[in-house]
Amino acid sequence: MKINLSGHLSERSSFCYTAGRRLDREQPTAVFIHGAGHDHSVWSLQTRYFASHGWNVVAPDLPGHGRSAGPALASIELMAEWILALVAKLGAERIMLIGHSMGSLIALHAAAAAPGCVARLALAGTAAPMTVAPSLLEAALADRDEAHRMIKQWSHAPATRLGASSVPGICVTALNERLMQRQAPGVLHADMAACNAYAAALDAAARVHCPTLLLCGAQDRMTPPKALAALVSAFTEAPVSRLVLASTGHAMMAESPGAVLDALWHFAHVTNPSAGEAQ
Numbered sequence: 001m002k003i004n005l006s007g008h009l010s011e012r013s014s015f016c017y018t019a020g021r022r023l024d025r026e027q028p029t030a031v032f033i034h035g036a037g038h039d040h041s042v043w044s045l046q047t048r049y050f051a052s053h054g055w056n057v058v059a060p061d062l063p064g065h066g067r068s069a070g071p072a073l074a075s076i077e078l079m080a081e082w083i084l085a086l087v088a089k090l091g092a093e094r095i096m097l098i099g100h101s102m103g104s105l106i107a108l109h110a111a112a113a114a115p116g117c118v119a120r121l122a123l124a125g126t127a128a129p130m131t132v133a134p135s136l137l138e139a140a141l142a143d144r145d146e147a148h149r150m151i152k153q154w155s156h157a158p159a160t161r162l163g164a165s166s167v168p169g170i171c172v173t174a175l176n177e178r179l180m181q182r183q184a185p186g187v188l189h190a191d192m193a194a195c196n197a198y199a200a201a202l203d204a205a206a207r208v209h210c211p212t213l214l215l216c217g218a219q220d221r222m223t224p225p226k227a228l229a230a231l232v233s234a235f236t237e238a239p240v241s242r243l244v245l246a247s248t249g250h251a252m253m254a255e256s257p258g259a260v261l262d263a264l265w266h267f268a269h270v271t272n273p274s275a276g277e278a279q
Helices: 040-052 076-090 102-113 134-142 144-155 172-181 187-197 201-206 225-234 257-269
Strands: 002-004 013-017 029-033 056-060 095-100 118-124 212-217 240-245 276-278
Touching: 013 040, 013 076, 029 040, 029 076, 029 102, 040 056, 040 095, 040 257, 056 076, 076 102, 076 187, 095 102, 102 118, 102 187, 102 201, 118 257, 134 144, 134 187, 144 172, 144 187, 201 225, 212 225, 212 257, 225 240, 240 257
Parallel strands: 029 056, 029 095, 095 118, 118 212, 212 240, 240 276
Antiparallel strands: 002 013, 013 056
């Protein structure tokens, strides 16, 4: 679906994946936000399942990514404002907002800015702050191939780097690299710089009131589970649950698609999410 957010940061067309379905106002809505250098396709399994089981799904390509016109937005705050403008344009209410990596920061900021709009919040592969190694920032600007190599190394669990895949015949690391290669030059650096500069995550978490899920990979080297401590403590007004996926790295939707789906589906339907931790 192509939309135009005239009057909201950009008048250029933007692409949203809806699983080929029209939005039904009688159904709940889940909005999936991708991470740095990616597009909506990272959520393929999860969005298709939700859409086939009574949910509206909206998985946008952020400006400058995938099939959405550029330029890429320069800050997490602007991206969150863009997401909220998209939700308003679609007329969605009381959404479940789901974000991965950079998308988790966008989702967090949006939930804090518009608490009446977000009923549930799921943050996958997140950290606060989400600092980026200077070497990766430099490579993203000057040598995309080297940046992609570094991300492949840091985003995946050891078994995945050796060729393991939940889908036989699929090379997860190669798919991730090809997806990043499809983005326009400069997009990856803009995304990484936005993550590195975002300093409002803990303040945003303190202003969230809805049930929140923190989903992380046990073998994530980019946003490791131990990096969640400060963020967990910052959610003073929201019930928070924390789930660690075994044998999974940062690229969890590709490495453990079924486990990510199960976690999100359960969180979407549990009556009273309570604080706790599972593994």
